[in-house]
Amino acid sequence: MERAGGGGASYQRFPRVRIRELRDDFAKFELRDTDASMANALRRVMIAEVPTVAIDLVEIEVNSSVLNDEFIAHRLGLIPLTSAAAMSMRFSRDCDACDGDGSCEYCSVEFHLAARATDSDQTLEVTSNDLRSTDPKVCPVDQARAYQHALGGSEPFDTAAAADQRQLPFLTFPFPFHEGILIVKLRRGQELRLRAIARKGIGKDHAKWSPAATVTFMYEPEIRINEELMETLTLDEKRNLVESSPTKVFNIDPNTQQVVVEDAEAYTYDDEVIKKADAMGKPGLIEINAKEDSFIFTVETTGAITAYELIMNAITVFRQKLDAVRLQDDDGDLGELGAHLVGG
Amino acid sequence: MNAPDRYERFVVPEGTKKVSYERDTKIVNAGSFTIEREDHTIGNILRMQLHRDPNVLFAGYKLPHPLQYKIIVRVHTANQSTPTQAYTQAINDLDKELENLKQAFEDEKTRYDERPKQGY
Numbered sequence A: 001m002e003r004a005g006g007g008g009a010s011y012q013r014f015p016r017v018r019i020r021e022l023r024d025d026f027a028k029f030e031l032r033d034t035d036a037s038m039a040n041a042l043r044r045v046m047i048a049e050v051p052t053v054a055i056d057l058v059e060i061e062v063n064s065s066v067l068n069d070e071f072i073a074h075r076l077g078l079i080p081l082t083s084a085a086a087m088s089m090r091f092s093r094d095c096d097a098c099d100g101d102g103s104c105e106y107c108s109v110e111f112h113l114a115a116r117a118t119d120s121d122q123t124l125e126v127t128s129n130d131l132r133s134t135d136p137k138v139c140p141v142d143q144a145r146a147y148q149h150a151l152g153g154s155e156p157f158d159t160a161a162a163a164d165q166r167q168l169p170f171l172t173f174p175f176p177f178h179e180g181i182l183i184v185k186l187r188r189g190q191e192l193r194l195r196a197i198a199r200k201g202i203g204k205d206h207a208k209w210s211p212a213a214t215v216t217f218m219y220e221p222e223i224r225i226n227e228e229l230m231e232t233l234t235l236d237e238k239r240n241l242v243e244s245s246p247t248k249v250f251n252i253d254p255n256t257q258q259v260v261v262e263d264a265e266a267y268t269y270d271d272e273v274i275k276k277a278d279a280m281g282k283p284g285l286i287e288i289n290a291k292e293d294s295f296i297f298t299v300e301t302t303g304a305i306t307a308y309e310l311i312m313n314a315i316t317v318f319r320q321k322l323d324a325v326r327l328q329d330d331d332g333d334l335g336e337l338g339a340h341l342v343g344g
Numbered sequence B: 001m002n003a004p005d006r007y008e009r010f011v012v013p014e015g016t017k018k019v020s021y022e023r024d025t026k027i028v029n030a031g032s033f034t035i036e037r038e039d040h041t042i043g044n045i046l047r048m049q050l051h052r053d054p055n056v057l058f059a060g061y062k063l064p065h066p067l068q069y070k071i072i073v074r075v076h077t078a079n080q081s082t083p084t085q086a087y088t089q090a091i092n093d094l095d096k097e098l099e100n101l102k103q104a105f106e107d108e109k110t111r112y113d114e115r116p117k118q119g120y
């Protein structure tokens, strides 16, 4: 009788990667020679299954602020914490070194916060900068950034270079990362004092543990212009065609007055230019296909881990998941035996 | 108060098997794998990898209900193979692909970091 899984032919693929941009919390890369199921599985693992550390248990000692205890506990949970150590930490529910109530080096990190608005008339803003960690490896990400900056290390967000390269044009610089994340505002005499336990977790459990701000991929578009047919168009018709695309995919070469593809990836698969060509009585003027085996990924993290760590950890986690769904020896043999008895 | 723990969605309860195989009683070389506490992430990629195997006549998966945290992968193969063989092969191939991808990323990162700094 043949052993389950023994000696079958391999149908493995060999994907290729090209990184276009890589910064601390942003990555853009091309993934080729694989299919959408691989791209989508990677995306899903990055969002929901790569672990980070986040505040999960809060003991409030004093809270005379305007926000109730659970509101504050929730806000604390959402603060991204530096999580480079998360992959090697234990989940509290699996930890046998403690009972999960903090002060355990394997599964949790304790935080303290104490703030009181003194008699001045100014409102006191309690932010993530007021959180005191008991483990220097785990602290709010903006604190870590400010610290790095103060040390004179390379600024993770090089504002000038980023602006030069027109990266992330939707963000306005300078990025306000020294101010901390606002938790609550205290009026004169109000006080907030608490102890918090941060634990390892995954986005599937609660979104606060997701290291991903956004992970998206698109099929690489392949745009073909029928030049012969295009030559039958007047300049005005060409302009109309170029304008019909809601995003700036095409342009007209000022010298040759030919329609050229300016930015293929700006195409949103909206079919507008194709409809326009049909309406002009020129079907087949432009053909656009999605390459089934080429993907362009955009990854942004919360800062809990770097974009590169997120990608690499996703691959590791995914392989662990695959390993977990392997058949155990007894399952396989039972199945084979059964088939043998019936099928012969 | 009586809400189930959130981790019940992805932690296999004690005494439950992660994967179980049930042979089809009517068709030879057909059967279903029930995978506990998994979803589309594993189900879809497994199904697509099984489709790459020419001995697989049918491969499909379903998530029976959003509150039942399991998937069912059904496989039917030709006589040269068996569902368990195809299933194991699919996992092996995916694992090798990911091992490859990891290496590709590491190499590409090295290349990216060492690329000549253009004068922008």
Ligand SMILES: [Zn+2]
Binding pocket: A092, A095, A096, A097, A098, A099, A100, A104, A105, A106, A107, A108
């Ligand atoms: Zn512990």
